[in-house]
Amino acid sequence: MAGPGVIIVGAGPAGTRAAGILAQAGLRPTVIDEGAQAGGQIYRRQPQNFSRPPEQLYGAEAAKARALHGAFDAVKDRIDYRPDTLAWNLDGGLLHVVKGGVTDALPFAHLVIAAGATDRLMPVPGWTLPGVYSLGGAQIALKAQACSIGAKVAFLGTGPLLYLVAAQYVQAGATVAAVLDTSVGSARLAALPELAARPMQIVRGLAYLHSLRDKRIPVLTGVVPMAIAGSESRGVASISVRRPDGRKLEVECDAVGLGYHLRPETQLADLAQCDFAFDHLTRQWLPVVDEDGRTSTKGIYLAGDGARLAGADGAEIQGQLAAYAVLRDLGYAVADDKVTRLRRSLRRMERFRRGLARAFEWPWQLAADLPDSTLICRCEAIDARAIRLAVRDKGAAEINRVKAFCRVGMGRCQGRYCGHAAAELVAAASGVPIETVGRLRSQAPIKPLSIATDPRSSP
Amino acid sequence: MTGAADVLIIGGGIMGASTAFFLRRRRRSVILLERGLIGQQASGTNFGNVRRQGRFLPQLPLAHRSREIWGRLAALLGEDAEFLATGHLRLCYRPEQFEVLDAYAKDARAYGLELELISQNALRSRFPFIGPEVIAGSYSPNDGHANPRLAAPAFASAARREGARIVENVEVLGIEKNNEDFRVETATGETFRAPVVLIAAGAWASAFSAQLGEPVPLVAHGPQMAVTEPAPYVIKPSIGMSTKVTEEGVYLRQIPRGNVIFGGGNRGPAFVDIRRAKVLPENTLSQLRQIRRIAPALRSLSVIRVWSGIEGYLPDDIPIMGPSGRVSGLFYAFGFCGHGFQLGPGVGDVMAELIDTGATTTPIEPFHIARFAAAAAAVA
Numbered sequence: 001m002a003g004p005g006v007i008i009v010g011a012g013p014a015g016t017r018a019a020g021i022l023a024q025a026g027l028r029p030t031v032i033d034e035g036a037q038a039g040g041q042i043y044r045r046q047p048q049n050f051s052r053p054p055e056q057l058y059g060a061e062a063a064k065a066r067a068l069h070g071a072f073d074a075v076k077d078r079i080d081y082r083p084d085t086l087a088w089n090l091d092g093g094l095l096h097v098v099k100g101g102v103t104d105a106l107p108f109a110h111l112v113i114a115a116g117a118t119d120r121l122m123p124v125p126g127w128t129l130p131g132v133y134s135l136g137g138a139q140i141a142l143k144a145q146a147c148s149i150g151a152k153v154a155f156l157g158t159g160p161l162l163y164l165v166a167a168q169y170v171q172a173g174a175t176v177a178a179v180l181d182t183s184v185g186s187a188r189l190a191a192l193p194e195l196a197a198r199p200m201q202i203v204r205g206l207a208y209l210h211s212l213r214d215k216r217i218p219v220l221t222g223v224v225p226m227a228i229a230g231s232e233s234r235g236v237a238s239i240s241v242r243r244p245d246g247r248k249l250e251v252e253c254d255a256v257g258l259g260y261h262l263r264p265e266t267q268l269a270d271l272a273q274c275d276f277a278f279d280h281l282t283r284q285w286l287p288v289v290d291e292d293g294r295t296s297t298k299g300i301y302l303a304g305d306g307a308r309l310a311g312a313d314g315a316e317i318q319g320q321l322a323a324y325a326v327l328r329d330l331g332y333a334v335a336d337d338k339v340t341r342l343r344r345s346l347r348r349m350e351r352f353r354r355g356l357a358r359a360f361e362w363p364w365q366l367a368a369d370l371p372d373s374t375l376i377c378r379c380e381a382i383d384a385r386a387i388r389l390a391v392r393d394k395g396a397a398e399i400n401r402v403k404a405f406c407r408v409g410m411g412r413c414q415g416r417y418c419g420h421a422a423a424e425l426v427a428a429a430s431g432v433p434i435e436t437v438g439r440l441r442s443q444a445p446i447k448p449l450s451i452a453t454d455p456r457s458s459p
Numbered sequence: 460m461t462g463a464a465d466v467l468i469i470g471g472g473i474m475g476a477s478t479a480f481f482l483r484r485r486r487r488s489v490i491l492l493e494r495g496l497i498g499q500q501a502s503g504t505n506f507g508n509v510r511r512q513g514r515f516l517p518q519l520p521l522a523h524r525s526r527e528i529w530g531r532l533a534a535l536l537g538e539d540a541e542f543l544a545t546g547h548l549r550l551c552y553r554p555e556q557f558e559v560l561d562a563y564a565k566d567a568r569a570y571g572l573e574l575e576l577i578s579q580n581a582l583r584s585r586f587p588f589i590g591p592e593v594i595a596g597s598y599s600p601n602d603g604h605a606n607p608r609l610a611a612p613a614f615a616s617a618a619r620r621e622g623a624r625i626v627e628n629v630e631v632l633g634i635e636k637n638n639e640d641f642r643v644e645t646a647t648g649e650t651f652r653a654p655v656v657l658i659a660a661g662a663w664a665s666a667f668s669a670q671l672g673e674p675v676p677l678v679a680h681g682p683q684m685a686v687t688e689p690a691p692y693v694i695k696p697s698i699g700m701s702t703k704v705t706e707e708g709v710y711l712r713q714i715p716r717g718n719v720i721f722g723g724g725n726r727g728p729a730f731v732d733i734r735r736a737k738v739l740p741e742n743t744l745s746q747l748r749q750i751r752r753i754a755p756a757l758r759s760l761s762v763i764r765v766w767s768g769i770e771g772y773l774p775d776d777i778p779i780m781g782p783s784g785r786v787s788g789l790f791y792a793f794g795f796c797g798h799g800f801q802l803g804p805g806v807g808d809v810m811a812e813l814i815d816t817g818a819t820t821t822p823i824e825p826f827h828i829a830r831f832a833a834a835a836a837a838v839a
Binding site for chain 2: 089091094096103105379380394401404405410411412414443444445448449450451452453454455
């Protein structure tokens with residue numbers, strides 16, 4: 001094929017499915033993936049010399065993991081697969097990728113971004129102590145390295161991942177001290193009609209809960225996080241929360257897994273100048289996509305959790321839809337019924353996603369009450385007080401302005417971890433609605449780029 | 460909203476904001492109109508050099524006046540915008556470029572700027588991080604750097620405290636003069652009046668000067684900036700390469716919290732209509748190669764962010780500053796060609812003096828807008 005082709009960023013469920021369909025159509029898409037092996041985060045493969053069977057790694061999802069890995073391996077020879085490669089910049093029709101200190105500018109006509117998601121975090125005093133991990137990080141340690149983050153682990157947050165990771169830890173033989181959920185049980189009931197879009201998921205969730213109760217692990221809902229205690233040298237010693245009845249509960253532990261759902265990785269979409277819209281339900285900005293994943297920028301498509309947080313099954317569907325959209329936009333004939341069926345499934349996933357968001361609410365109210373000394377931006381060591389001062393003394397009410405004044409979100413993660421909490425702090429301090437606080441502008445590089453980097457063509 | 464004042468300032472970059480502050484010190488009433496937020500473009504996104512050496516020599520008196528203000532910013536404004544008099548180093552790779560540094564040092568002395576020329580060995584012992592390709596340097600001990608994100612807002616806040624009216628997010632559509640007063644209309648239908656107008660609208664200023672009969676060939680570019688993750692604080696002076704090779708012309712500085720900020724080389728595109736400027740990936744990559752030549756140890760750090768903004772450039776690489784050549788009561792301060800940050804406080808002080816008294820003790824004749832009228836006439 002002459003001229004620039006199709007590039008897929010990400011080899012998780014969405015990227016794998018997109019690659020499969022494009023390869024089947026006879027295109028030879030380039031697949032860029034930061035991972036050493038395809039599978040993404042959810043179906044992350046263990047290192048080559050590890051030998052745990054999929055059932056042990058992925059539990060109830062083992063069949064899906066096997067199928068996805070198989071699907072990727074089957075098309076490997078018909079795609080230009082580039083593992084261990086970071087897409088660090090995007091400008092016009094060129095995607096800049098770096099591997100092993102060498103960067104390349106790859107031309108594309110169509111770009112499917114399946115960049116996935118990271119944990120959504122709400123700081124709590126002590127969350128930067130050694131031994132505190134995000135829920136996703138705690139899960140990766142177990143999945144990839146067969147390691148527990150501690151000898152006695154407490155989990156704090158909300159969302160399905162909270163229960164899933166806790167159950168996986170129990171399953172792996174780790175000691176779980178407590179599962180502390182900030183959302184309230186009644187929210188689950190209210191969300192039932194939407195959650196019923198995927199009844200099997202409810203069954204599975206209840207099974208996780210049951211496995212925790214079975215081991216007599218305290219599971220509390222409606223808690224208000226107070227602090228993680230410990231020291232820089234010895235790490236986490238305990239976590240304390242306020243129970244719904246007002247009493248304080250302190251749980252001894254040496255590690256904490258922390259997280260409140262996910263947030264999409266949208267920096268590439270932002271660099272491509274795609275439109276974003278505020279999602280009031282989850283109180284975050286999401287890229288605007290049509291049913292098939294087309295963005296407002298011609299030639300840019302989004303799929304998977306990087307577009308809509310519909311989970312792994314949803315991501316597989318979105319990957320297929322995006323690939324079909326690319327084919328159609330290239331002039332290929334794609335059967336309507338295939339696309340219609342996928343869209344219908346995706347709508348069901350989307351309804352379920354909304355149910356989850358309602359059942360496990362992002363605890364935005366916590367930001368207003370965080371003590372001034374709570375570290376918000378870990379990279380730049382910016383506390384809540386500095387953010388509040390930027391609002392009160394300098395009159396900033398927009399997140400990029402606050403960033404300019406106090407450096408929140410300016411460090412190596414560019415606000416991917418602290419940005420949502422910082423925005424809630426700004427909204428609370430300035431008294432403006434969260435959507436008018438805006439969103440942090442993404443800048444290259446997508447992740448830190450070594451100064452030792454050279455272009456491939458460099459003499 | 461409407462308003463009237465002694466002076467209307469169009470543009471809230473560091474030039475407009477500092478002029479507003481110094482005009483209030485002279486008890487002139489001021490309204491400043493800014494289309495976005497204070498100090499968002501060239502003033503807030505530049506490198507942060509507070510550098511005198513290397514400047515166009517007739518600009519040194521203005522730079523000296525500005526440097527003196529930088530030194531007492533904290534007392535003047537209540538905050539120092541992270542100004543540090545760390546010294547500034549200009550380095551070179553070639554003997555013929557050392558001759559340029561040598562000649563500049565001699566000429567600058569006549570303007571009251573003392574520079575120290577440093578040989579390769581002395582340079583390496585005083586600044587051990589400097590790479591072996593560098594053959595010599597010129598050191599300006601009292602120059603330094605500051606945080607551009609804080610400087611213009613600091614002037615605006617202080618001006619506001621002193622009684623200036625600073626209006627943000629207001630776009631000026633047109634300026635006209637009838638009888639004694641200028642009339643300024645905004646996109647939201649407001650009208651402002653004053654007998655004196657200062658146009659300090661950066662890359663957007665030529666649209667206004669053209670409206671008032673003085674078109675100038677102003678073009679927009681974006682600085683190509685980047686910052687690394689933090690590392691131990693060892694690079695004290697602000698550093699720039701003196702070279703005739705564009706790609707080699709990079710500069711860098713480290714701040715006490717550890718991050719290294721760098722930029723330079725080729726400029727990037729800027730789009731005034733959508734208020735966006737780009738950092739071209741190839742420029743970042745070229746900068747990486749060049750800063751490794753200056754300080755090889757930087758290769759073990761990573762870049763965490765790049766950024767740009769919108770700067771106004773004129774073909775002769777010096778700004779427009781001073782009274783209009785055609786309209787009485789009209790003044791200009793714009794087009795600082797990527798080197799206006801250090802001058803900002805001085806420009807404000809001089810423009811306030813000029814507007815207040817009709818004259819200034821600092822020579823600014825080379826920057827008069829009439830030089831383009833003469834050029835246009837010659838072409839015609």
